[in-house]
Amino acid sequence: MEKYGDLIEKQRKFYLQGKTKELSFRLEALKKLQSLIRTNEQELMDALKKDLNKSEFDTYLTEIGIVLEEIKFTLKHLHAWAKPRRVKSSLATLGSKSYIYPEPYGVALVISPWNYPFQLAIAPLAGALAAGNCVILKPSELTPNTSALLDKLISENFPEEYIAVVEGGVGVSTALLNEKVDYIFFTGSVSVGKVVMQAAAKNLTPVTLELGGKSPCIVHEDANLKLAAKRIAWGKFTNAGQTCVAPDYLYVHSRVKNEFLHELKLAIHDLYSENIFDSGQFTKIVSERHFKRLISFLNNGEQYLGGKYDETKLTIEPTILDMIHWNDEVMQDEIFGPILPVMDYESLPKIISEIQSRHKPLALYIFTENEKIQKKILNEISFGGGCINDTVYHLSSPYLPFGGVGESGIGAYHGKGSFDVFTHEKSILKQTTMFDLPFRYPTMKNGLKFI
Numbered sequence: 001m002e003k004y005g006d007l008i009e010k011q012r013k014f015y016l017q018g019k020t021k022e023l024s025f026r027l028e029a030l031k032k033l034q035s036l037i038r039t040n041e042q043e044l045m046d047a048l049k050k051d052l053n054k055s056e057f058d059t060y061l062t063e064i065g066i067v068l069e070e071i072k073f074t075l076k077h078l079h080a081w082a083k084p085r086r087v088k089s090s091l092a093t094l095g096s097k098s099y100i101y102p103e104p105y106g107v108a109l110v111i112s113p114w115n116y117p118f119q120l121a122i123a124p125l126a127g128a129l130a131a132g133n134c135v136i137l138k139p140s141e142l143t144p145n146t147s148a149l150l151d152k153l154i155s156e157n158f159p160e161e162y163i164a165v166v167e168g169g170v171g172v173s174t175a176l177l178n179e180k181v182d183y184i185f186f187t188g189s190v191s192v193g194k195v196v197m198q199a200a201a202k203n204l205t206p207v208t209l210e211l212g213g214k215s216p217c218i219v220h221e222d223a224n225l226k227l228a229a230k231r232i233a234w235g236k237f238t239n240a241g242q243t244c245v246a247p248d249y250l251y252v253h254s255r256v257k258n259e260f261l262h263e264l265k266l267a268i269h270d271l272y273s274e275n276i277f278d279s280g281q282f283t284k285i286v287s288e289r290h291f292k293r294l295i296s297f298l299n300n301g302e303q304y305l306g307g308k309y310d311e312t313k314l315t316i317e318p319t320i321l322d323m324i325h326w327n328d329e330v331m332q333d334e335i336f337g338p339i340l341p342v343m344d345y346e347s348l349p350k351i352i353s354e355i356q357s358r359h360k361p362l363a364l365y366i367f368t369e370n371e372k373i374q375k376k377i378l379n380e381i382s383f384g385g386g387c388i389n390d391t392v393y394h395l396s397s398p399y400l401p402f403g404g405v406g407e408s409g410i411g412a413y414h415g416k417g418s419f420d421v422f423t424h425e426k427s428i429l430k431q432t433t434m435f436d437l438p439f440r441y442p443t444m445k446n447g448l449k450f451i
């Protein structure tokens with residue numbers, strides 16, 4: 001197994017020179033990253049086309065645009081975020097001043113997945129650089145063109161003692177995790193998240209785990225069905241359902257189910273061409289293994305829409321499976337593909353307790369005009385984040401920290417959150433030497449003593 005100790009040592013040495021902590025250095029690095037992305041947009045689009053058949057529109061919207069926005073937001077606010085903050089002192093520390101000094105961890109390891117292979121590598125990288133860290137980035141081996149391009153762009157523009165891309169699969173990831181780094185930021189599956197946390201535990205390395213799971217989407221009887229259908233179709237089938245926060249399954253009120261499914265069918269036809277196999281616009285499934293797993297679900301329940309696939313193109317039509325139950329195979333794990341199982345309900349408390357009895361979801365979506373129901377769901381179900389009357393869009397706001405809870409993850413980023421996860425808050429009490437309060441000393445008897 002390859003060893004990465006030398007690389008980490010090199011980065012640690014560079015980090016200890018203190019350059020990465022200088023605000024001007026961080027701003028410079030972020031601006032360089034920003035301009036690199038802008039000047040290589042076409043190369044990125046080509047790589048994502050090869051890896052996932054992503055359309056240029058989707059690549060810009062969900063990979064490049066979102067990262068450029070994140071960097072722009074960070075450049076605007078970094079000056080304020082990086083400053084030491086004065087906070088109040090308590091009565092017990094009378095005469096002192098209290099400060100919080102944001103401090104980088106040092107060498108951060110970022111391990112990223114294949115489904116948004118550019119965004120999910122670069123957004124954490126930008127956060128880590130903003131906070132003043134050195135970074136080792138390990139992209140996914142399942143999207144080799146994007147991984148190679150990331151390696152090329154970074155290695156041609158940054159010294160490896162500051163940012164290094166290490167390409168490879170499980171073996172490389174395991175070797176990196178065997179070394180001691182100062183922070184680990186992992187995005188991927190729940191099962192590998194557990195492997196990462198175990199490896200981190202050996203050195204008590206702090207971690208952020210951005211994981212997945214089954215995210216429910218509830219359509220209540222009073223929802224604006226047409227709009228709900230459009231927003232759910234987009235959230236589910238963008239990237240062929242290979243989105244960590246895609247609605248995994250639908251709960252639709254039985255009174256509106258038929259009408260809603262009809263609207264959903266129209267919305268899917270509107271958004272995606274009739275023949276997705278030849279349009280060249282529909283994202284493919286990342287690998288044969290993932291494709292085979294997905295098509296094994298197609299006989300669950302009853303097919304309401306779709307169900308066709310092309311193995312040579314690793315493409316599956318947007319598919320709706322009706323009459324689904326919790327014991328169906330498709331309901332056992334996160335689907336991560338363009339297959340939407342539908343269950344109907346009459347009792348809201350019943351579906352709330354069904355969701356509560358499972359792992360806490362990464363996202364949850366509720367479509368209803370009724371504020372009492374909105375509040376009830378927010379109050380009673382724990383989940384990472386989500387939307388009322390929309391899907392997926394919560395992750396596009398830099399003001400909303402994005403992350404999971406329980407099995408769907410630990411920690412959150414985006415906006416200031418991306419700076420915060422890679423920052424240790426060092427608390428400092430600056431004590432006065434003008435006087436010394438006697439109360440804390442067991443032997444001191446004579447009140448206030450001036451020095």
Ligand code: NAD
Pocket residue numbers: 111112113114115116120138139140141168169170173174177187188189190192193195210211212213243244245334336362404409
């Ligand atoms: P994955 O866990 O298989 O792989 C993620 C990364 O870990 C890759 O770089 C891979 O090389 C590495 N890896 C794989 N197995 C490993 C092992 N045994 N030891 C060490 N490293 C290993 O995940 P994936 O298939 O790339 O991505 C899909 C999963 O990621 C889904 O569950 C999805 O929900 C989740 N995800 C979460 C978010 C989020 O922000 N919460 C975003 C995207 C994807």
